[in-house]
Amino acid sequence: MSDIGADPAFEARLREVFAQPPRLDDAVAFAARVDARLGRDWALRRLAIGAAGGLGGVVAASQAFSVDALRAVQALIGSLGGGGAANVGHLSWASPSELTLAAQAGWLAAGALALGATALAARRWAEGL
């Protein structure tokens, strides 16, 4: 940087003076504003994650509720209980519609969990405010 060539002593002094910050009356308030923004960013991130999960859950739940949910639960229970290994083995030969119902029951459970996570995140964000 010192290829200006004229006065190294002046350049050094110039750097020293540049290193001295001005005194600003609101330095403490400024720091508080930065901290507040950091806190808001953290809270928004938590809410966004919860909202994304909740949105997925809402979509899944709405799809699950568009079919006979009771039949879906019954199909899931039927595929897991009853005649032991033979019934479990049967699962692989279950009709496509039964597998779909069982899967939708699973989505229903996942959607409920996601909605719960969203509610918890929203509550914690509100507490943070």
Add this chain to the structure above:
Amino acid sequence: MQAGSKPLGGLHDVELAGLAALGDRDAFGQLVRRHNEGVRGQLLRMGVDRATADDVAQDAFLIAFSRIADFRGEGAFGGWVKRIAARAYIKRPRRSVRIDRMEEAARARTRDDVHGGESEATDRMDLDRALATLPQAERLCISLCYGAGFSHGEAAEALDLPLGTVKSHIRRGSDRLRQRLAPAAEQGGAHVGHRR
């Protein structure tokens, strides 16, 4: 919050940055309290108006927090954030970087914001007044290189100017500053202290 038995105020910047990298916002807050005047001062000396300097400085500290793990203490923390702030300001949309507003704001700031009474303050005031008299391009180059620690090449890249142009601006700008600051030096203003 403390690290071991030392209060945060007694920790070095590198130690605070290490704590901040682990998510300690109080430690980062201590860094902001220490260095925000320097960062905002850098922007003001670049000719930025006060409100914009505050906005850009806030953004710079948030960027610094997100990249705090990158700060390993090779240079000063304040200098690191000044560089982030300077680049953040230069990258702002052109319409918010009006040179005429910058010059007007800089003249107003020189009247209003600077406190005096000590030789250090006198030096700062002299510098701020002298900077306000420079053409904006020279002021920007001088501030980037002497204030934010940019090399000539880095300043040229950041400002999208040829290297020779940046060197010319710095040469002319420093000549003007030397002429303006020389009377203060001859009157005994040569004593320059350091502020942490």
